[in-house]
Amino acid sequence: MSDAEYHRRTSITRLTVSPEDETLLRDTVSAWKRGCQVAVDRAWRQCRSPFEVQKLAYDDVRERASLGSQHAVLACHQAAENIQSCISRHQMGRKASRPTYTSPTVTYDTRTMTLFPEREQVSLTTLGDHSRVQADLELPEGEEGHQNQYIDSEKWETTESSLHYRDGGWFLHLGFRKLKAETAETTENGTVLGVDLGIESLAVTSTAYFFSGRELNHNLREFEKVRAGLQQTGTRSSHRTLEQSSGRELRYVRDVLHRASNAIITEALRYECDVIVFENLTHIRDRTGASWGHKWAFRTLYEQVEYKAEAVGVSVEQVGSAYTSKRCAECGFTADENRPTRNDFQCVKCESEANADYNAAKNIGMRYVRRGQQSSRRTGNSQLALKSGTVTLSGGFTAHPDGFEAEFTDKPNPKCANPSG
Structure with a gap:
């Protein structure tokens, strides 16, 4: 099904992370930024589609960024998206230089992240294919806890999400989607x-x-x-x-x-x-x-x-x-x-x-x-x-x-x- 057939939402929640796991997440963020940069540098002025960038840069990303296999794929796709954005800006007569990655963030999908609604926890892949950390979701109660309408619902399914470090804490931008009703x-x-x-x-x-x-x-x-x-x-x-x-x-x-x-x-x-x-x-x-x-x-x-x-x-x-x-x-x-x-x-x-x-x-x-x-x-x-x-x-x-x-x-x-x- 195409994206047009889905409603999409993003729900932001803060995570409780142990000091040991925080070190792993920081290392993962650093590796992610390095992997995206490797992919961009390899594909710049060469190709733009996710498949082409992945084919060209995947092995370099695995070797030079120490990312797991799925995160290496996601890094290649992120690079492709940013390259395409630069090309679009050029086509409109606007300046756009080669992307650089400095923000403390990393992308996750359903292969690299598992949500446990009943425990209000999330499992996140770190460096390597089998290294994971578990973090608690800090979900507000009552009307402030808007995240629950997506996390606890069978109608909404988890999609690509992103982890961010800001203001001294870790925040997970959870992506959800559900099919549109016929209206x-x-x-x-x-x-x-x-x-x-x-x-x-x-x-x-x-x-x-x-x-x-x-x-x-x-x-x-x-x-x-x-x-x-x-x-x-x-x-x-x-x-x-x-x-x-x-x-x-x-x-x-x-x-x-x-x-x-x-x-x-x-x-x-x-x-x-x-x-x-x-x-x-x-x-x-x-x-x-x-x-x-x-x-x-x-x-x-x-x-x-x-x-x-x-x-x-x-x-x-x-x-x-x-x-x-x-x-x-x-x-x-x-x-x-x-x-x-x-x-x-x-x-x-x-x-x-x-x-x-x-x-x-x-x-x-x-x-x-x-x-x-x-x-x-x-x-x-x-x-x-x-x-x-x-x-x-x-x-x-x-x-x-x-x-x-x-x-x-x-x-x-x-x-x-x-x-x-």
Whole structure:
């Protein structure tokens, strides 16, 4: 089965490790970094696929890094992934030098790691094929113990995970996956919430909820300045400071994304939506002019919304991104001139005016509504959630009950022959 058929989650838990085992883990981390570097140096400008890198570098990794057989394979695959990332950056006209491995981390899979949920322990391979350590999982109790919903569940299976050393402790990033449920029939006949992601506003919904991205944008730029300065210095001290700064940046961004994803879920529940729809994220960096940090943030936000939505019975989908920023959500007319500035949308045909991100959010949601009616089954009968009500593909409008704030731009424009496009 392909990755698209699975839900994936990462659950982070701290480990209790004995002094003797900690020494083994430190040696394993050092060997892992050395193995990845050997594989990259051997395959750089030679090949890029995991199979090719493994074939070329496996024996060197085993000999020079003292890794067990499976960890040597994983190191080759890690090197291939990083080489491919560098090639992709070059293809987009960006600089990318040969990867170097300095972070205290090591990758594990189901052959090199065994989880014992009943004992709240994990067994990890160290140097050699048969050398293992056992560590206790420090799992919080009650609502804070979110890891248990994956560890104790028969629906979620363990996948590739990673061990990290930071802030004086060992942390295991456990990977889980489960098959996606069939939800197409439900979502094709439900209420849709469209979501647009951007720079000025991190997220805007078709119900006119705006989650500001200004603070995140500013702080990502500041982190980038600090990172560039430390990288240029190049001393051992600056490298330690760089790792600390990267950790602070990661925690800050995850907190912002946690609040944003919660806000989107709250909005979906308030308007009784069955599906949350984003535009396809594949080329979002080029479309928005976002930094690498933003691209990562967009992807992480989507994943957070996906797993939080699943917990409340709401599905999450993606639609094509073409012209969502230049198409009028009122009349369907598409032109570059419709968007005179980053923030403003002014249709040159029907003269409708709106915030550009809000207009795009409605287009994204309506594209999913349209897709249901254009499918081979033609069973879709969904509607788009707006701030004041819901609108169907044919332009039918149903106002929300009292207590919801109306907004005139949600209603069909008299000048538009086909309000839904």
